[in-house]
Amino acid sequence: MTEHQPVTIVMIEDDEGHARLIERNIRRAGISNTVRHFLDGTSALEYMFTGGDGPLLNGPALVLLDLNLPDMSGIDILAKIKAEPKLKRMPVVVLTTTDDKVEIQRCYDLGCNVYITKPVNYESFADAIRQLGLFLSVIQVPEAQD
């Protein structure tokens, strides 16, 4: 069952441009998994915790998380995910503009798996995302626990 169930990529990103660029580069890396895009924290949490096809109730997932969201801080979302026993093993990649040392530390302390700063230079940006794509293609994502 695990072998056949595809990993859903949950992207929480308020900037539609960023989301589009991220998705394009992920696709260019040869990743064809479903990408669910949410523009705010509330709807993303709703999907993850209560959505019928969300990771809590159904199937493995990977989260791409931006920290600057209009309705809540990405750090809060991270904390909520890591506090839920059924979701805490779900990989979370923080992908944000902030490169503040303190912020990065906090994210890792809360259990974030990878922290990536979005480079303004597009070539580096595209490169980072493509490498993330390669990373996504090889990592094993645990299934949600019952």
Add this chain to the structure above:
Amino acid sequence: MSEAANRQMAAERRALSQRDLNRTLLGVLGAGLLTLAVLAVAIVWLSIQTKDFNGWVDHTYLAEQRIVTFMESVEKSETARRGYILAPSPRQYANYQQARSEVSSALFAAAEITKDNPVQIANISRIRPILVWKMKINDDSVAAVRSGRQSEALRDFPTEQALQPLLGVRKLVDDMLAEEQRLLAERTRQEQGSIRLLVIVGLITAVLLGLLSLASVMVMRRFASDLTNAQAELKVLNEDLEQRVEERTTDLTRANQEIQRFAYIVSHDLRSPLVNVMGFTSEMEASMKPLHSLVRWLEERDPEGRMPKEVKQAIDVDIPEAIGFIRSSTKKMDNLIGAILKLSREGRRNLTPERLAMASLIDNILATVRHRLDELGGVAEIDGHLPDITSDRLAIEQVLGNLIDNAVKYHSPKRALHISISGTELPGRVIYEVQDNGRGIDPRDHERIFELFRRSGAQNQPGEGIGLAHVRALVHRLGGVITCVSALDEGATFRISLPKVLVLTEGLNA
């Protein structure tokens, strides 16, 4: 603010009227003391005068006494003469001679004591011939008795001729006594007047003394209460001031923190759209490749040139040019945001003061520019002894490193570069100077160069106008001041004045 100004004005007014009042009080007090001194002199003078008058009164009594004595001696000699004539005896004769001798000495004594009075002198000079005449009569009658001619003497005895001079002398002596009486009355009156004046002046003095004592006590009490009030006011002001300083420091700290946070948030939030601009520009550039190929492909199949020129122009020239400008502007904007971010980070970094050996610190900085200096054939050296300082190492390195970098960067092609770094120590402060002989800075730009993103002179060197803004921010954080002395084409001297020992305060290090 206006309340404070009003309060201050009121206080000034109060102080002014207080000063006026105090001046008046002191003036009155001074005038009183002066009057008192004058009165004291007057009392002394009046006392001396009274004593003088007293002396004169005594003098008059003495004169009167001597005049009376004189008259008595005359009467006594007359009595002795008559006794001798009536009953001649050697004892009576001796009596007469004795009395006779006393007459002239008594007259002399009377004349001596009244010689200051012309009236009495005149009287005495009138007495004298009469007395001589009388004495001659006396002596004649005594001589007649002695030579046994008693009857002759007795015959002359009752005649008017013998009595005449005696009566004259009596009359004149009465005049003299009357004159002395008159003088006595006059002098007594003067003496009494003087005594009365003395009493009045004494009374006035006593009253004035009392008033002055009262005024002094009042002035003293007033000053004492003023002093107490002033002290109380000062205490209140002091406490107020301390509180206000504390409030301001808190405000400042808060404002400082807010600015830092603001700069940080702004730079991050500005970066986000920039990622899109850069990203989609690149995407567009990538999409241009198939379009270019399409144009090439169409050209090959269209030797007649039916394709509109505008299409080729747009795809080959206009769009790539637009993309180029978008890219370079975005790049620039990213640099600027990066600079703001750097400054805001610097502002948030915790300073750690330590003792810095400046000579070796400068040597390290010079080592980083050595290569460039050698290329230019320039020299950089420490001039004299560099005083050490206790401050934040990184901040000091960045400040001096920036200044030395600038000195190298903005050298003058007209002469070999020479940079000298010197320092002087003042009480509590250290001054460092970085001096070069480079292209210099227009005095109009001396303030501008320290502003963020502002530069001066020919823009022939790379840079964003961040370095000196950063330097000034750091120097301010270290509690120092930076100034620039320069003129175009005459080199530049940057002078930094820093506290000898950096003391961290909460407000600055937040």
